[in-house]
Amino acid sequence: MRTRWRATHVLAHRDGGHALLRDGEIVWEDDTILYVGTGYDGPVDVELDLGEALVMPGLIDLDALTDIDHLVLDSWGPRELAAGLLWSQDYFDHRRRHVFTPAERATVREYALVQLALHGITTYMPIASEVHSAWAEPYDELVAMARTSRRIGLRGYLGPAYRSGVNVALPDGGRGVAFDEERGREGLRDAVRFLDHTAALGDPLVNGVLLPCRIETLTEDLLRETAATARQRDVLVRLHCLQGMAERDLVRELHGTTPLGLLARTGLLDTRLLVPHGIVTDRHPDAHGEDRGDLAVLAAADVSVVHCPQTSLRYGQVLHSFDAYRRAGINLCLGTDSFPPDLIRGMDAGVHLAKVVDGRTDAAPAEHYVEAATLGGARALGRADLGRLEPGAQADLVAFRLDDIRDGVQDDPVRTLLLNGTARQASHSVVAGRPVMTDGRIPGIDLANLRRRAQSLFETMRAAYGERDLHRRGAGELFPPTFQPYEETSR
Numbered sequence: 001m002r003t004r005w006r007a008t009h010v011l012a013h014r015d016g017g018h019a020l021l022r023d024g025e026i027v028w029e030d031d032t033i034l035y036v037g038t039g040y041d042g043p044v045d046v047e048l049d050l051g052e053a054l055v056m057p058g059l060i061d062l063d064a065l066t067d068i069d070h071l072v073l074d075s076w077g078p079r080e081l082a083a084g085l086l087w088s089q090d091y092f093d094h095r096r097r098h099v100f101t102p103a104e105r106a107t108v109r110e111y112a113l114v115q116l117a118l119h120g121i122t123t124y125m126p127i128a129s130e131v132h133s134a135w136a137e138p139y140d141e142l143v144a145m146a147r148t149s150r151r152i153g154l155r156g157y158l159g160p161a162y163r164s165g166v167n168v169a170l171p172d173g174g175r176g177v178a179f180d181e182e183r184g185r186e187g188l189r190d191a192v193r194f195l196d197h198t199a200a201l202g203d204p205l206v207n208g209v210l211l212p213c214r215i216e217t218l219t220e221d222l223l224r225e226t227a228a229t230a231r232q233r234d235v236l237v238r239l240h241c242l243q244g245m246a247e248r249d250l251v252r253e254l255h256g257t258t259p260l261g262l263l264a265r266t267g268l269l270d271t272r273l274l275v276p277h278g279i280v281t282d283r284h285p286d287a288h289g290e291d292r293g294d295l296a297v298l299a300a301a302d303v304s305v306v307h308c309p310q311t312s313l314r315y316g317q318v319l320h321s322f323d324a325y326r327r328a329g330i331n332l333c334l335g336t337d338s339f340p341p342d343l344i345r346g347m348d349a350g351v352h353l354a355k356v357v358d359g360r361t362d363a364a365p366a367e368h369y370v371e372a373a374t375l376g377g378a379r380a381l382g383r384a385d386l387g388r389l390e391p392g393a394q395a396d397l398v399a400f401r402l403d404d405i406r407d408g409v410q411d412d413p414v415r416t417l418l419l420n421g422t423a424r425q426a427s428h429s430v431v432a433g434r435p436v437m438t439d440g441r442i443p444g445i446d447l448a449n450l451r452r453r454a455q456s457l458f459e460t461m462r463a464a465y466g467e468r469d470l471h472r473r474g475a476g477e478l479f480p481p482t483f484q485p486y487e488e489t490s491r
């Protein structure tokens, strides 16, 4: 089947880079783009005129929240409350459990994947908070998630997250890691089993990858085995690291080296590695505040940094800096990492954070961020056929409306979208030539019903923080409201 979209703006690809096409057309057949230009004269089966809109490559989110929002709970509290959101040693030893049933977890995943689709994301690599589960991510849960992902039609790079240990809050106010090494080995075995599962599925939209949790929660052995498995199976690895000073301190204490040193020592730098955040390198002001070679090491190993500007901003962090990493030759791709999965707002936040960090308005222009969200993501995945709209590439695309008076006046459609817009303007998307979102709707998904179920699961999740807290404080104490409820205000 052959489909044509028309729109006032198409972010096309030619001669190795994106190019803005005015009053453009894009035609695809089955899963492959046939034509991008202004005058296709062949026959088409389906036709859609999107009017004033920007059609661009579908957004690639490589740290995509597939969970219920937790940032709304944990991004604003004082230090003593933040510690209460971790597990206590007592919870680890005696009471750890899954907060959700498998059926509830399936709803959580469906809710999150629908959110990604609604925000114009077409390719994702998931991240979920393991804090609500008895350990990490069970194999069966990922099998169910792959099923949901196929039903919605997104392109996923999945695997069950695994770890040997859990961050715990210590009575002295510090943070440690409590280990159960056998659970870690079991997790890697499940991850390998999942690679076999995806290979057997033979669906190009479900790709198996290795997703160990965070560097400080894996033993050195498990990091080594992960690297060996990745090389043997030729699969991608994504490992949260270079994320914060607490991680750096823990890794120094446990291994006597920096997180980057540990990546090198365990062979992970020799894998096709994606590093979400990547904030704490030697350039970070709390590390050395100057370049001592870390960026060159990352670039030489062809590590992709999954930059998550909106999440970083909301936890008070920033990359030092987008431009420095880019100039060093590091492949930058993007992630949303937390709710909302709005890469348009994320890119906008990144552009402006970069201005503050580098002290100039052209530090990281919109086009560099759009490249990271498309071409950078494709490069991280080793996919020359994603992230670009040109004949022969996969038909993964998204349309953002630009026809609302609140969008403001039109100049450059990319700048207009980033400065004035949001990913909520996504109206249509297609993955491998098949519609995922049509006119803001996802076929077969009852959004009102899903919204109600997710709210109820959120209440369950919120209530469960107290049982893990070192001081067993209730949700009312851990998550005080902005203002007191009106009726309880004393007169």
Ligand SMILES: [Zn+2]
Binding pocket: 063, 127, 240, 276, 277, 308, 337
């Ligand atoms: Zn993350």
